[in-house]
Amino acid sequence: xxxxxxxxxxxxxxxxxxxxxxxxxxxxxxxxxxxxxxxxxxxxxxxxxxxxxxxxxxxxxxxxxxxxxxxxxxxxxxxxxxxxxxxxxxxxxxxxxxxxxxxxxxxxx
Amino acid sequence: xxxxxxxxxxxxxxxxxxxxxxxxxxxxxxxxxxxxxxxxxxxxxxxxxxxxxxxxxxxxxxxxxxxxxxxxxxxxxxxxxxxxxxxxxxxxxxxxxxxxxxxxxxxxxxxxxxxx
Numbered sequence: 236x237x238x239x240x241x242x243x244x245x246x247x248x249x250x251x252x253x254x255x256x257x258x259x260x261x262x263x264x265x266x267x268x269x270x271x272x273x274x275x276x277x278x279x280x281x282x283x284x285x286x287x288x289x290x291x292x293x294x295x296x297x298x299x300x301x302x303x304x305x306x307x308x309x310x311x312x313x314x315x316x317x318x319x320x321x322x323x324x325x326x327x328x329x330x331x332x333x334x335x336x337x338x339x340x341x342x343x344x
Numbered sequence: 345x346x347x348x349x350x351x352x353x354x355x356x357x358x359x360x361x362x363x364x365x366x367x368x369x370x371x372x373x374x375x376x377x378x379x380x381x382x383x384x385x386x387x388x389x390x391x392x393x394x395x396x397x398x399x400x401x402x403x404x405x406x407x408x409x410x411x412x413x414x415x416x417x418x419x420x421x422x423x424x425x426x427x428x429x430x431x432x433x434x435x436x437x438x439x440x441x442x443x444x445x446x447x448x449x450x451x452x453x454x455x456x457x458x459x460x
Binding site (some may be wrong): 250265266268270276278279280283315325327330333334335 | 448
């Protein structure tokens with residue numbers, strides 16, 4: 236069945252360093268969403284990408300959708316302690332969205 | 345606008361018991377989907393309800409069931425609980441106009457279920 240994998244599983248960075256998480260689907264996606272879940276919290280929608288090669292920015296966050304629409308990335312520039320949490324990508328599957336395994340980000344002050 | 349409300353926040357049950365979880369979506373949202381979140385498996389899709397009908401179903405055993413009422417509130421039931429059912433159960437609401445994952449999901453805070 237369709238799978239959405241994310242790497243890395245965990246990432247520890249020093250505050251101020253950059254961070255990138257990658258999302259890879261076994262099948263072509265019509266769109267992809269990104270969510271952030273703070274520790275002890277629930278997933279919160281960040282963004283949706285639809286077009287091949289699309290790049291969107293939200294302040295220090297940059298999201299990309301691959302040309303083949305099978306992969307995506309989230310890049311955070313100059314991380315802050317408020318960026319701590321787990322970042323999930325979600326791709327359209329047979330059953331609503333299939334969520335990636337998530338990347339847990341820890342930011343060391 | 346009130347967010348998605350899930351009750352109860354925490355539940356402790358023993359093996360063999362059954363449990364019912366509740367989810368009230370954002371006003372105007374007609375789709376409610378349920379997810380099981382565990383540290384090892386991430387977010388796994390259980391089912392989705394739209395206008396009181398189950399529209400999609402994930403790969404979970406029949407012990408997991410749900411329903412949706414005319415006011416879009418949804419309940420999820422798990423019968424004959426097993427230790428492996430311990431997880432955070434999240435519901436998410438959306439407008440329900442799209443299909444197959446084209447909409448932004450709004451998640452509730454979840455119900456943390458512990459099975460002893």
